[in-house]
Amino acid sequence: MSDQPKAVVLLSGGLDSATTLAIAHEQGFASHALSFDYGQRHAAELNAAHRVAADLGVFEHKVLPLSLDDIGGSALTDQDIAVPEGGGEGIPVTYVPARNTVFLSLALGWAEVLGARDLFVGVNAVDYSGYPDCRPEFIAAFERLANLATRAGVEGGRFRIHAPLIEMSKAEIVRTGTRLGLDYGLTVSCYRADAEGLACGRCDSCRFRAQGFAEAGLSDPTRYRD
Amino acid sequence: MSDQPKAVVLLSGGLDSATTLAIAHEQGFASHALSFDYGQRHAAELNAAHRVAADLGVFEHKVLPLSLDDIGGSALTDQDIAVPEGGGEGIPVTYVPARNTVFLSLALGWAEVLGARDLFVGVNAVDYSGYPDCRPEFIAAFERLANLATRAGVEGGRFRIHAPLIEMSKAEIVRTGTRLGLDYGLTVSCYRADAEGLACGRCDSCRFRAQGFAEAGLSDPTRYRD
Numbered sequence: 001m002s003d004q005p006k007a008v009v010l011l012s013g014g015l016d017s018a019t020t021l022a023i024a025h026e027q028g029f030a031s032h033a034l035s036f037d038y039g040q041r042h043a044a045e046l047n048a049a050h051r052v053a054a055d056l057g058v059f060e061h062k063v064l065p066l067s068l069d070d071i072g073g074s075a076l077t078d079q080d081i082a083v084p085e086g087g088g089e090g091i092p093v094t095y096v097p098a099r100n101t102v103f104l105s106l107a108l109g110w111a112e113v114l115g116a117r118d119l120f121v122g123v124n125a126v127d128y129s130g131y132p133d134c135r136p137e138f139i140a141a142f143e144r145l146a147n148l149a150t151r152a153g154v155e156g157g158r159f160r161i162h163a164p165l166i167e168m169s170k171a172e173i174v175r176t177g178t179r180l181g182l183d184y185g186l187t188v189s190c191y192r193a194d195a196e197g198l199a200c201g202r203c204d205s206c207r208f209r210a211q212g213f214a215e216a217g218l219s220d221p222t223r224y225r226d
Numbered sequence: 227m228s229d230q231p232k233a234v235v236l237l238s239g240g241l242d243s244a245t246t247l248a249i250a251h252e253q254g255f256a257s258h259a260l261s262f263d264y265g266q267r268h269a270a271e272l273n274a275a276h277r278v279a280a281d282l283g284v285f286e287h288k289v290l291p292l293s294l295d296d297i298g299g300s301a302l303t304d305q306d307i308a309v310p311e312g313g314g315e316g317i318p319v320t321y322v323p324a325r326n327t328v329f330l331s332l333a334l335g336w337a338e339v340l341g342a343r344d345l346f347v348g349v350n351a352v353d354y355s356g357y358p359d360c361r362p363e364f365i366a367a368f369e370r371l372a373n374l375a376t377r378a379g380v381e382g383g384r385f386r387i388h389a390p391l392i393e394m395s396k397a398e399i400v401r402t403g404t405r406l407g408l409d410y411g412l413t414v415s416c417y418r419a420d421a422e423g424l425a426c427g428r429c430d431s432c433r434f435r436a437q438g439f440a441e442a443g444l445s446d447p448t449r450y451r452d
Contacts, residue, residue, distance in 0.1 A: 065291070071332070071336045097377070101331040101334060106297070108323070109297050112324060138374045
């Protein structure tokens, strides 16, 4: 592994981040996968992250506890806010305030310690569900910040934030992962997955995912509970 | 309190952040103080943060656990790296990778939940000890990011990152806090403070602090253990 450049890859256990990890490997990086235990409702996601990390052969997988539930403000971390089924206008209640900023910041700190200059994140602006921190201008602004914020940036290193899915449709994403041999049956996208990782089939995340497989003409390996 | 605008103030328990909190109050903000329990050696800092928050009358004080010690890479979080006494060239080993980026990101998330648009951070570029994430260009880049990263930014709110100490010398900082009635005896700056908050008098942080009181012509209330 020693001649491969290192990359920190944010890995949630969902479809997008698993595809991103497969892309990082295709590009020749030795991956250090980073997941967060942040009080998300769908803890089945973390189990999926472990499965994906093992299956794809990461160099290291770190799970950081993070008290986003102490901050609240999202249906994904606050039990008092219901997860919606209907799509709807604007930024949904599943938006977690500043989540990708927090995740990327911790990935940046770890990258600096590892001597990695490449960070991968599976954000997607097309089917992005209205989250502001999934847009290309957010990624560009974070990359700029990373190179001002760190010793590595000041001393001439250059961080790159890779968001390889950002302009892809869900169908393109699943086609890419399938071409790279990714087993999407390992991943869990559902906001309301149960302890076994079975999906509800009705939340925004389930609907985008199912639509992706349908548009790609691929069979959907998602395990639904109904 | 209801007619005062809310602000999230990063509060470490040291001299700079306590002064920043006093300035936020002078400017009329209702403060929501945020501290982190991040595996720092000087846990006495957190006790100081509680004392300062109580003394200055914050609206709320939240302490978030944060596993920066899982990431390592700094003398402040890694017991295997010694805290230096000698000053020296370049960015010191007490630099914590991406620390202010991580702290501001979590402050941003909490601010968004609270409906606050103002964040205060006690960074200082003059006596900044060589930390890259204490420079004005870092603060400007984070403010720009904040307005791209969040629902509030997208929907037309405007976050401001206040760094009122950024151009001040340590002497100006202690003069300002003293004018505002701040009791610096409550604060702990030492990187190697003991459990009672007694300072070593020799680390970089102690030296900058002592120099500040000397240059301001003010008596130094710091409790040293020697």
